[in-house]
Amino acid sequence: MEAALPELVVDIWSRYQREFWILGIASAVMLVISAALIPYLIVRLPADFYAEENHRRRLFESRPVLRIIFLVVKNAIGGVLLLAGIAMLLFPGQGILTILAALALLNFPGKRSLEMRILHRPAILRTINWLRLRAGRDPLTL
Numbered sequence: 001m002e003a004a005l006p007e008l009v010v011d012i013w014s015r016y017q018r019e020f021w022i023l024g025i026a027s028a029v030m031l032v033i034s035a036a037l038i039p040y041l042i043v044r045l046p047a048d049f050y051a052e053e054n055h056r057r058r059l060f061e062s063r064p065v066l067r068i069i070f071l072v073v074k075n076a077i078g079g080v081l082l083l084a085g086i087a088m089l090l091f092p093g094q095g096i097l098t099i100l101a102a103l104a105l106l107n108f109p110g111k112r113s114l115e116m117r118i119l120h121r122p123a124i125l126r127t128i129n130w131l132r133l134r135a136g137r138d139p140l141t142l
Contacts, residue, residue: 030091047141051142
């Protein structure tokens, strides 16, 4: 039985070698993109973005067609980031920070509660505020 396991691994590798290479390259690309994009997005957030008293104004309120287009594009980008973040939990990358950036873009019921649960984890908030401090920005206020 012990000799069969290495043979099984070699067999799986030989059958799916192309797919393993594609996953490896995709993982490396996600790592590079997330290492550059996610800290940039976190630093760009206003310090009061997650504050309870922050009442964000609605974009394109007087133009409903533009508002719908904006929401569709924003949610599509958020969906891609969410999938990438989940993948980064398994592969190299900043999975939790990517998921948090995706949640900031997506619109769904219970969004605020989920964001607050993530942001109130000391290690997450400390990392976000460290990035913001290095960029000369104020820490997030919750």
